[in-house]
Amino acid sequence: MTIKKRLFISNLLMLVIPAILGLIIVVVTMFAVMEISGTHDKIVFSLAIIIILVISAIILLTNRFLTRFVFKSIILPLDTLIYGVRQIRDGNLDYHIEYTGKDEFEGICSDFNEVAQRLLDSVNARQKDEVNCKELIAGISHDLRTPLTSIKAYVEGIETGVASTPEIQKRYLNTIKNKTLDLEHIVSQLFLFSKLDIGEFPLYLKKVDIGKELSNIVINLTEEYERKGLIITLTQNVKDIYVQADVVQLRNAVVNVLENSVKYKNREQGKMRIICETDDNYVAIKLNDNGSGVSEEALEKLFDIFYRTDPSRTNPSNGSGLGLSITAKIIEKLGGSIRAENVQEGGLTIIMMLPKYTEGKRS
Structure with a gap:
């Protein structure tokens, strides 16, 4: 009835x-x-x-x-x-009930809209995961195939006698070694990303003076990156501000951003300005290079796995596209967030936000 x-x-x-x-x-x-x-x-x-x-x-x-x-x-x-x-x-799934009554049904309709929104978010997340999975497979296939093809070609060159002199053979073997290192790097990065993604990568968290730690990172990396054509300067820092972080992974997050700037710098000598500032609840680490920046569309995809601004992936030496994805995962695991902005004068800024540590707890 x-x-x-x-x-x-x-x-x-x-x-x-x-x-x-x-x-x-x-x-x-x-x-x-x-x-x-x-x-x-x-x-x-x-x-x-x-x-x-x-x-x-x-x-x-x-x-x-x-x-x-x-x-x-x-x-x-x-x-x-x-x-x-x-x-x-x-x-x-975009449908929402517009109910203006002031009775028991008001709460029911509000709950309906919330459930519908959660369902929509879940479906969108699943679709995004499916797209990322396809891009992951395509990216792995391409980035592994390129060095493997080179290794195969140089091995065949040695076998068939194309490398007829010791000097040529040594050059071939060095190339094979370098391509093997490229493969090892890609697999290691992929392993790290997958562990971070599924939450099985251990983070050794401790209370860290972010200003001192950032200074140490810059001091230790300045000379290495000058040789790579990137001048690093810490133009603004904080004192006696603490975060809860894994020092090694925080350093890796910064290094990945620096590597990205080295790969895509558009001049012989690039520059990276690092700024650290704070507000009531968060510490912001801004890494600003003087490269060419990226398109507005690319800003939203920079931290997607295997995304590169070179859509045809014709330049494998520019990396696998995993670096910024790993950085985003690290910052996320530390309870923070990350975003990218174009600089009006030219260049790209990566902004990492970390929650401050106060009275034994992250704020």
Whole structure:
């Protein structure tokens, strides 16, 4: 039995049962009066019939009015919810109920919208994971095939006697060694990313003075990256500000950004300015290079696995596209966030946000 029928029957019985009892009392009373007075006047009987008809009409009208009133406040919201459920069932996950009533259905409709939004987010996340999985397979295939093809070609060159002199053979073997190191690096990066992604990579967290740690990182890396054509300067720093971090992985996060700037610098001598500043709850580490920057569309994809601004991937020496993805995972595991911005004067800024550590807890 539907809710509508139940409400109708319930409402009808609430009116009819008291009315019937009232009519019985009226009829019994009238017959008692007639017996006591000894009169059987037709007028009295007719009057009783009229009273019964009037009461019945009042009952029916009242029932109709109350039924419409109750149905309007219950059935209409139920119809709205039913329509919303059918929209979700048919795949319209963007559908949201607009309910303006101030009653119990307001909370139900709000919960419906929240569930619909979560379902939409879940579907979007699954679709993004599927896309990332396809890109991952394509990226691995390409980045592994390129050095493997070179290794195969140079090995065949040695076997067939193309490398006929010791000098050529040594050059071939050095190339094979370098390509093997490239393969090892790609596999190691992929292993690290997968461990971070599934949460099986251990982080050794401790209270870290971020200003001192950042200074140490810059001091230790400055000479190495000058040889690679990137001048690093720490232009702004903080004092006595602490975060909870894994020092080794924090250094790796910074190194990945530096490597990215080296690979894509558009001049012989690139520059990297590092700024560390803080607000009430977070520490911001900004790494700003003077390269060519990226397109606005690419900003949203820089931290996707295997994404490179070289869409054709024609330059394997520019890396596997895993570095910034690993950096993003590291910062995420440390409870922070990361984003990229183009600099108006030219260049790209990577901003890493880490929660401050206060009174034994991360704020």
